[in-house]
Amino acid sequence: MTAHLELSDVSASFNGFKAVNGLSLKVEKGELRCLIGPNGAGKTTALDLICGKTVPSGGSIRFKGIELGRHDDYQIARSGVGRKFQVPSVFRQLTVRENLEVAYCKRNGVLANLLRWAHSADSDGLDKLAEFVGLSDQLNVPAAHLSHGQTQWLEIALLLAQDAELILLDEPTAGMTVQETQKTADICNRLKGKHTIIVVEHDMGFVKAIGDIISVMHQGKLLAEGPVAEIENNPKVKQVYLGSVGISGA
Amino acid sequence: MMSKRTMRQVFVYGAVCLAILLLPMLINDDFLLNRFARYLVLAMVSMALALSWGYAGILNLGQAMSFGLGSYCMAMALKLRTIPVHTGSEGLPDFMVWNNVEALPWFWKPFYSMPFAIAAGIIGPMIVSAILAWFMFRGRVTGVYVAIITLATLVVVNLVIIDQQWATGGFNGITDLAQLELFGITFDAYSATTYYLIAICLTVCLFLALAVTKSKAGLILQAIRDQEDRVRFFGYDVALFKTMVFCVSAGIAGLAGMLYTIVMEFASPTFLGVQLSLSIVIWCAVGGRQSLVGALLGAILVAGMQGALSESEVFLDTWTLVMGALFVLVVLFLPNGIASLGEKLAEKFGSRRRAAAEPAKRGNAISRSTKLAEGK
Amino acid sequence: MEFLFEQFITGLSIGSILLIVALGLSIIYGSMGVINMAHGEFIMLGAYGAWALKAYAGISLFPSLIIIFIATALLGALIERGVIRYLYRRPIDTILATWGIGVMLQQLVRLTAGGELRYVEMPPSLAATVDIFGVDVSAYRVFIIIAGAALFAATWMLVNKTTIGMQLRAVVQDRSIATAFGINASTIYTGTFAYGAGLAGLAGALVAPLKSVSPEMGTGYVVDAFFVVVLGGVQSLFGTVASSVLLGQLSGVLAYWQNDTVAKALVLVGIVILIRFRPQGLFVTRVRT
Numbered sequence: 068m069t070a071h072l073e074l075s076d077v078s079a080s081f082n083g084f085k086a087v088n089g090l091s092l093k094v095e096k097g098e099l100r101c102l103i104g105p106n107g108a109g110k111t112t113a114l115d116l117i118c119g120k121t122v123p124s125g126g127s128i129r130f131k132g133i134e135l136g137r138h139d140d141y142q143i144a145r146s147g148v149g150r151k152f153q154v155p156s157v158f159r160q161l162t163v164r165e166n167l168e169v170a171y172c173k174r175n176g177v178l179a180n181l182l183r184w185a186h187s188a189d190s191d192g193l194d195k196l197a198e199f200v201g202l203s204d205q206l207n208v209p210a211a212h213l214s215h216g217q218t219q220w221l222e223i224a225l226l227l228a229q230d231a232e233l234i235l236l237d238e239p240t241a242g243m244t245v246q247e248t249q250k251t252a253d254i255c256n257r258l259k260g261k262h263t264i265i266v267v268e269h270d271m272g273f274v275k276a277i278g279d280i281i282s283v284m285h286q287g288k289l290l291a292e293g294p295v296a297e298i299e300n301n302p303k304v305k306q307v308y309l310g311s312v313g314i315s316g317a
Numbered sequence: 318m319m320s321k322r323t324m325r326q327v328f329v330y331g332a333v334c335l336a337i338l339l340l341p342m343l344i345n346d347d348f349l350l351n352r353f354a355r356y357l358v359l360a361m362v363s364m365a366l367a368l369s370w371g372y373a374g375i376l377n378l379g380q381a382m383s384f385g386l387g388s389y390c391m392a393m394a395l396k397l398r399t400i401p402v403h404t405g406s407e408g409l410p411d412f413m414v415w416n417n418v419e420a421l422p423w424f425w426k427p428f429y430s431m432p433f434a435i436a437a438g439i440i441g442p443m444i445v446s447a448i449l450a451w452f453m454f455r456g457r458v459t460g461v462y463v464a465i466i467t468l469a470t471l472v473v474v475n476l477v478i479i480d481q482q483w484a485t486g487g488f489n490g491i492t493d494l495a496q497l498e499l500f501g502i503t504f505d506a507y508s509a510t511t512y513y514l515i516a517i518c519l520t521v522c523l524f525l526a527l528a529v530t531k532s533k534a535g536l537i538l539q540a541i542r543d544q545e546d547r548v549r550f551f552g553y554d555v556a557l558f559k560t561m562v563f564c565v566s567a568g569i570a571g572l573a574g575m576l577y578t579i580v581m582e583f584a585s586p587t588f589l590g591v592q593l594s595l596s597i598v599i600w601c602a603v604g605g606r607q608s609l610v611g612a613l614l615g616a617i618l619v620a621g622m623q624g625a626l627s628e629s630e631v632f633l634d635t636w637t638l639v640m641g642a643l644f645v646l647v648v649l650f651l652p653n654g655i656a657s658l659g660e661k662l663a664e665k666f667g668s669r670r671r672a673a674a675e676p677a678k679r680g681n682a683i684s685r686s687t688k689l690a691e692g693k
Numbered sequence: 694m695e696f697l698f699e700q701f702i703t704g705l706s707i708g709s710i711l712l713i714v715a716l717g718l719s720i721i722y723g724s725m726g727v728i729n730m731a732h733g734e735f736i737m738l739g740a741y742g743a744w745a746l747k748a749y750a751g752i753s754l755f756p757s758l759i760i761i762f763i764a765t766a767l768l769g770a771l772i773e774r775g776v777i778r779y780l781y782r783r784p785i786d787t788i789l790a791t792w793g794i795g796v797m798l799q800q801l802v803r804l805t806a807g808g809e810l811r812y813v814e815m816p817p818s819l820a821a822t823v824d825i826f827g828v829d830v831s832a833y834r835v836f837i838i839i840a841g842a843a844l845f846a847a848t849w850m851l852v853n854k855t856t857i858g859m860q861l862r863a864v865v866q867d868r869s870i871a872t873a874f875g876i877n878a879s880t881i882y883t884g885t886f887a888y889g890a891g892l893a894g895l896a897g898a899l900v901a902p903l904k905s906v907s908p909e910m911g912t913g914y915v916v917d918a919f920f921v922v923v924l925g926g927v928q929s930l931f932g933t934v935a936s937s938v939l940l941g942q943l944s945g946v947l948a949y950w951q952n953d954t955v956a957k958a959l960v961l962v963g964i965v966i967l968i969r970f971r972p973q974g975l976f977v978t979r980v981r982t
Contacts, residue, residue, distance in 0.1 A: 149550070175552050177558055470961075476954050643793075
């Protein structure tokens with residue numbers, strides 16, 4: 068049985084600098100995997116490689132058994148990969164509702180979309196999504212007026228509207244208050260099992276609240292992998308988080 | 318289901334078109350009608366630019382290319398229909414005779430057919446634009462660079478047309494044209510008939526463009542304008558969407574170009590000049606790049622003012638100065654043009670009516686969302 | 694051999710004019726991200742300055758260079774304070790606004806100085822020709838080549854060796870962080886724009902004796918200058934030099950065996966293809982984002 072997502076020996080280089088260097092990773096269907104590591108470990112680049120933002124310079128990335136490396140980013144997205152960016156990225160001039168409608172894409176063609184009214188999408192479903200992330204009351208508010216936390220949640224809702232099988236979350240709690248982080252953890256936990264999720268995070272409290280298995284990256288490679296408790300006591304992991312008291316203090 | 322905003326838009330757009338269509342009832346002067354018809358044509362190009370610039374964020378500084386190509390298509394067809402053309406053997410256009418051309422070039426021949434010419438005037442610019450758009454957007458050229466590439470392309474096409482005098486008439490363009498005849502109707506440039514033709518084309522194009530913006534594709538285009546990458550990662554082929562709107566805009570501009578030849582009675586390289594192309598951007602910006610009807614009225618307003626003042630040399634000189642200043646001021650203080658003033662007014666009226674019911678609801682919403690945020 | 698050398702000198706001469714003209718645009722675009730469409734009008738103002746100072750005050754070219762630099766720099770500072778600074782978050786709108794400013798400047802000059810062509814005399818000391826390896830070269834052209842090199846060196850020193858230059862580079866990297874470290878970003882930007890405008894004015898005065906002076910003369914220059922910058926790569930002063938020399942040689946060759954229109958069109962097509970495939974310019978490498 069092949070894994071839902073499988074990276075083997077993947078590399079990415081920028082002018083000779085190897086941001087990701089021989090990374091191998093397996094994620095099973097419905098799993099929530101946390102990806103951690105010190106700054107510059109190549110976590111974000113790893114997500115970029117999976118979703119096609121960066122083209123790998125070597126190795127293979129297989130999603131549902133299909134090789135992704137040769138495809139354009141939008142084709143990868145069509146195959147069921149959704150990505151949340153580190154800097155929240157939503158359509159600021161559009162309302163929350165319109166944002167969701169753009170993300171809701173059963174058909175991607177130009178003609179199909181020209182012949183359809185903008186407001187004909189499955190509105191009940193989209194309303195439920197907005198409710199799921201707590202934005203029911205902001206449906207007709209331009210996304211530019213949302214708070215930082217709400218923008219992050221909106222972007223997660225967009226991935227759900229897109230109905231992505233594999234969701235890549237890049238630092239979903241960055242800049243959030245404790246309460247907001249808690250709510251984001253709730254959202255992640257409720258998605259567990261229905262979607263395959265990879266979360267890149269620094270906040271260990273958050274990782275503990277959602278994660279089962281953690282993968283630690285260091286210098287573009289996988290350093291360690293295992294349950295939270297095991298990783299916390301791993302001497303190699305402690306070593307790379309030099310100067311700190313291990314990842315829990317990071 | 319139509320949203321309130323859409324209904325308001327349809328109402329405003331309809332009212333503007335109705336006013337345009339009814340104008341000849343008030344004006345009996347054919348010269349004045351010709352002038353207004355000219356403004357309407359310019360309004361059409363300006364509106365076409367708003368479609369690609371305002372809704373998809375593609376600043377096309379070469380909008381005049383499609384306009385000019387359309388106008389040349391019509392001019393070629395009308396040139397071949399003139400009687401005095403028979404100055405050389407086999408009815409060669411006069412300027413070709415002067416350039417010692419012996420036979421009609423092959424690409425002129427299909428223009429004996431008016432249906433072909435009309436199709437070419439719309440589809441030709443669309444094809445050229447499609448190639449250019451594909452070239453740019455596949456390579457993910459964005460923002461400022463799109464502006465530069467489109468401008469450079471415009472200059473290249475302009476240079477070629479001026480350079481190939483034997484086939485295009487060079488600097489002089491194509492002059493001394495016949496009048497267009499369609500379905501037994503003659504379209505004299507100085508007549509209400511031609512005015513109606515242009516007004517109807519404008520109305521049709523305006524509502525066509527409105528339909529594009531109201532479709533799901535229109536929404537996706539606006540999303541592309543905001544965050545291109547984000548749209549791509551939802552699985553849309555962004556380049557294809559941009560190419561589509563670029564081509565629709567080019568088609569409308571091509572049609573406008575054809576109408577311009579009819580109303581001006583000649584075609585000239587200035588129709589695809591940098592000056593005109595940048596003027597289109599001004600009209601669009603002053604009227605409101607994110608409003609089709611705004612861009613349309615912007616063109617009528619600015620071009621109309623220029624036309625009214627152009628009688629006197631002194632006024633025309635200061636006019637350029639005023640226009641430069643006006644443009645800077647609009648960019649600074651009204652980035653969405655005069656139309657945004659209208660929108661704001663409409664919203665104010667709308668919200669005042671709802672104001673009584675609103676506060677209670679809004680307070681409720683806030684308390685609920687804070688509760689959610691606290692995770693309770 | 695002699696022919697080749699002559700061709701090379703012609704190319705170098707065109708290239709040095711391009712460099713002088715492009716330097717101001719390069720520094721403004723490279724550090725502020727503003728495409729200054731009024732750049733050509735600053736050049737035109739510089740040329741008119743040289744003409745007017747000679748015609749009305751009898752000041753010859755060399756001393757008037759200083760006055761022109763200061764005057765156009767002040768005008769640049771004024772424009773930055775009045776318009777440009779409100780548009781840093783809207784880069785496309787800076788094209789539109791500076792274009793509007795350009796239209797106004799052009800019209801103002803047309804209204805005050807008239808639309809007819811003006812001519813600026815060469816300084817008598819440089820009117821002769823000099824013999825370089827058996828080729829007769831106008832002394833003024835040699836002077837232009839030297840002036841181009843000197844202006845580049847001065848600009849390079851300013852950006853890379855002075856405190857102000859360091860502050861500028863910091864602001865370019867990250868404006869908010871630079872501000873947090875006590876750098877007055879808005880003054881730096883005003884200064885940069887003023888310096889770029891001053892360079893443009895200087896360029897206008899320097900090329901004036903070689904060309905006729907008219908209100909429309911700037912339009913061609915801004916296009917050339919922009920292409921030099923795009924070709925060389927934004928934020929790379931050395932790229933600007935390399936591309937000026939390259940473009941200078943290229944247009945020297947093209948002008949030799951093609952007619953002017955075709956040469957122009959070919960250069961434009963080349964630029965379009967370049968932007969499409971290497972938007973970062975020929976002499977800059979990609980970095981991790």
